[in-house]
Amino acid sequence: MAESEKILCIEQDASVVRQLQEILVDRAGYAVSFDADPDMALASFKDNQFDLVIAPFGIGGLDGLELIKRLKAVDPDCVIILLEKNSHARLLEDSRLLGAYDIISNDTVPGRLLSVVGKGIELHAILAGSRKFAAILKEQNASLQKQNLLLAKRIDESTRNLTRLYEDLRSTYMRTIKALAQAIDARDHYTHSHSENVAHIGVIIAQEMGLSARDLEHVRQASELHDLGKIGIEDRILTKPAALDAEEWEQIKRHPQMGAQILEPLTFLNDVIELVRQHHEHYDGRGYPKGLKGEEILLGAQIIHLADAYETMRSERAYRKVPLSKQEAIAEVKKNSGTQFSPRVVEAFLKVVDTL
Numbered sequence: 001m002a003e004s005e006k007i008l009c010i011e012q013d014a015s016v017v018r019q020l021q022e023i024l025v026d027r028a029g030y031a032v033s034f035d036a037d038p039d040m041a042l043a044s045f046k047d048n049q050f051d052l053v054i055a056p057f058g059i060g061g062l063d064g065l066e067l068i069k070r071l072k073a074v075d076p077d078c079v080i081i082l083l084e085k086n087s088h089a090r091l092l093e094d095s096r097l098l099g100a101y102d103i104i105s106n107d108t109v110p111g112r113l114l115s116v117v118g119k120g121i122e123l124h125a126i127l128a129g130s131r132k133f134a135a136i137l138k139e140q141n142a143s144l145q146k147q148n149l150l151l152a153k154r155i156d157e158s159t160r161n162l163t164r165l166y167e168d169l170r171s172t173y174m175r176t177i178k179a180l181a182q183a184i185d186a187r188d189h190y191t192h193s194h195s196e197n198v199a200h201i202g203v204i205i206a207q208e209m210g211l212s213a214r215d216l217e218h219v220r221q222a223s224e225l226h227d228l229g230k231i232g233i234e235d236r237i238l239t240k241p242a243a244l245d246a247e248e249w250e251q252i253k254r255h256p257q258m259g260a261q262i263l264e265p266l267t268f269l270n271d272v273i274e275l276v277r278q279h280h281e282h283y284d285g286r287g288y289p290k291g292l293k294g295e296e297i298l299l300g301a302q303i304i305h306l307a308d309a310y311e312t313m314r315s316e317r318a319y320r321k322v323p324l325s326k327q328e329a330i331a332e333v334k335k336n337s338g339t340q341f342s343p344r345v346v347e348a349f350l351k352v353v354d355t356l
Ligand SMILES: [Fe+2]
Pocket: 226, 227, 255, 279, 280, 308
């Protein structure tokens, strides 16, 4: 038997004390504290750690059930063996309900007493171990939760920083490309502010047609960048006052595709890029670069195409010094509805043209 296992015996009967001393200490080698006074015994129980308590059902005016309650209040895992002296059967049952481990009679054979005590001590070790384990788990859980919160906070902060950086980067890109598009417009003083004007007209038509905020933004961005591909066209062609020959016209027709290619690495502009590529497609399929027809052409591109054409008609050009009047330009748009222009875009345009 392990000497470290400690038992508290609360007993006033000298013959019982002698008997227990003989069995538990002399024979089994347990460390047993004997106490005749229940109050002193309880104080000792509070100050020392005992693996097991042996007590009679009632002692020194203290009811057996009350003793169990007080012991359990100090150590909920404490294992209590009651020594029974002709006690009432119901009281014994109540004591079990309150947590007494076993009830044995004074004249129990030593072998049975040792077996009950041994098992009781094992039970205490298991109960104490699992309580300790639960406490460690609870502590670790709390610490993990704290770390999780910290981690979530850091991830949140990092995500916000990254989002801010990404937004900064996007707007820097957009500003750079817009500046480039404006520089291209400015190569020819006739087209100065052309893209900006197209964006203004395009957004107003798009609003009239009830496009979502996201699609409106795409129309605005694509309008600002629609002629970016003109960067690859020679100045003499862009500013030629006379009609273009076939080869020069081929160069001009490449600019939507070229603009899209320049923007392609900027994947966040994917939707905008397609609008740039399609901005010279005609509703009847006679536009370029692909000859798309009707609703094969993205609605945003249909809108930009009309805005671009109207803006061009209303501006001075190298090949046409006097711009068309508003009435002449409107008449031209109406005339080409269903051929060059989408009828529903023309319809929306006619509703807002007075505000342009
Ligand atoms: Fe264009």
